[in-house]
Amino acid sequence: MTKNDDGREWAEELVRRAGRAARQARGKRSAKWLSDETAALGMRISPTVIAKLDSGHRGANLSVPELLVLAAALNVPPAALMFPDMPDGEVRRYPTDEPWNSFGAYNWVSGAEAELRLDPTPPGRSHKSAWDAKRLIDLSYMISEGREGLAEVESQLASAARKGSAEELESARKKLQSMRRTVAQTIASIKDLGGTVNEDGSDG
Known part of the structure; x- marks a missing residue:
């Protein structure tokens, strides 16, 4: 320049x-x-x-x-x-x-390679907003992957139910419960940072 x-x-x-x-x-x-x-x-x-x-x-x-x-x-x-x-x-x-x-x-x-410049800041300011923005990006990737995983496990659960396999059904149910907890925790973290998230499970 x-x-x-x-x-x-x-x-x-x-x-x-x-x-x-x-x-x-x-x-x-x-x-x-x-x-x-x-x-x-x-x-x-x-x-x-x-x-x-x-x-x-x-x-x-x-x-x-x-x-x-x-x-x-x-x-x-x-x-x-x-x-x-x-x-x-x-x-x-x-x-x-x-x-x-x-x-x-x-x-x-x-946002895949977010570079946070942590230079000295004026009094009264902090780097919180920069870190929050980067964290929201990371959490957005996590919630997207979590929703895809939920859809996959729900499909496995339906398949197990059709087969009548008690063992597969129980395994899928446990996996689904675990993934729902993870997604719920991710949603809570996004809300804590002031993000916007659809709790109906959609990405759109």
Whole structure:
């Protein structure tokens, strides 16, 4: 980043990468096609804007809503538009960052590799919010896996009931009770951190 550019050079590079990645993901389909796809998702991005992204002439202008809608229209993860040169293309996640490889930056955005900067903080502030955010991400993975496990064990229980196997039925019941306790504990931990969780067992 050059002095006094307020991060603009970094932001412009990010937008150029995202525009190039969107162009590649679109393939031979036209800017109008992509514009129509974004319109179908509830927010039209005009062919003119898409053409500017294609050519790298959109400056530093790419809003979060635009990024999300473009990613959905192209059926790619938003972070893959931001950091497309995976795995080893060099990027900076923010203007003063040290160089990272693109895959590491992608994982950082997704929360898979959350880096908590625990520098000295001003009086009255703490790192609790950063730790809570990382913990919520971990717990979200846990609850998703737990729900999948519950569905699998419930299927095993139904199968054992159909077979009339008392031994298999008892084993499945014990496993189900254990997994329900684990899921309930995970839900309680998420609530303690202020997270939002559906207790009906759905991920949506």
